[in-house]
Amino acid sequence: MSASSSSDILARFEKLVRRRAVSSDPAWRMESGEGFLRALGPSPSPFDNSLCWAHTDEENVEAVIAAQMAYFRSLGRAFMWKVYTQDSPSDLETRLLRAGFEVQAHVTLVVLDTARSQPATALPPGVEIRRVDDATGLAAAMKVQEVVWSQDCQWLHDALKEELRTQPDTLSIFVGWSEGRPVCSSWIRIEEGAPFASLWGGSVLPDFRGRGFYRAMVAARAEVARQRDIAHLYVEAGDMSRPILERLGFQALSQVAKCIYRPPGVA
Incomplete structure (x- = not known):
């Protein structure tokens, strides 16, 4: 991917994903104003509430930070502010930390042109990757998540169940099985009206791990995107997944700091 094509894709991502002021999920409400876009979800969790984008510069950044903190504090909600490499000013993350935010994670925004063919992945005998859309399949998907992340994923189960019910055309869940x-x-997730998933x-x-399961899941989901004529897949990749994704053809577009603000008394 050339530098020019990377910048073009990033510009489209900014316009069509990050600054997209609509949500097809009735549990979420988008709020926009002069120079900002917010998303409010069904709970006070910072994973359900976010400042999607804000116009910040050297002159207004402190006022914008204070205003957004005050707004979410008035609602009794925590929220996430994702800081991208291209955001201004260059020390935005440092300013957020000074204001009382904490960094939940540093990740890399990587993107794949779905026209690029994926290398064949030979899975061991008795293994298959398949799409699930029923209660049994969803429970199996969450069982894996709970073991890997060592946490109760009931909230995620409930959210995905509702998403499957209300938006079956934009969400596809896959589970890999080994001998049952x-x-x-x-x-x-398909971004409706945008060339991204x-x-x-x-x-x-x-x-x-190390047997091709992760690569096979990427290939299965890339095929969903190709069938829907989606041009690009994107991932917020952590340190473990980024090398695998880059070997599969994903290219880094931006570094992202996931900054969280929790008002006093909000978990």
Whole structure:
């Protein structure tokens, strides 16, 4: 991917994904004003509330930070502010930390041209990756997530169940099975009206890593995107998944700091 094509894709991502002021999910409300876009979800969690984008510069940044903190504090909600490499000013992350935010994670925004063919992945005998859309399949997907992340994923189960019910055309969940046992899971979300789809949840049980499961899940989801004429897949990749994704043809577009603000008394 050339520098010019990377900048073009990033510009489209900014316009069509990050600054997209609509949500097809009735549980979410988008709020826009002069120079900002917010998303409010069904709970006070910072994973359900975010400042999607804000116009900040050297002159207004402190006022914007204070205004957004005050707004979410008035609602009794925590929220996430994702800081991208291209955001201004260059020390925005430092300013957020000074204001009381904490960094939940540093990730890399990587993107794949879906026209690029994926290398064949030979899975061991008795193994298959398949799409699930029923209660049994969703439970299997969440069982993997709970083991990998060592946490209760009931909230995620409930959210994905509702999303499957209300938006079955934009969400596809995959589970990998080895001799009838769920060993990996992941999902893909289609961005309606945009040439992008996002990959989420790619998790493999520790004993089954290094056998091609992760690559096979990427290939399965890439095929969903190609069938829908989606030009680009994107992932917020952590340190473990980024090398695998880059070997599959994903290219880094931006570094992202996930900054969280929790008002006093909000978990």
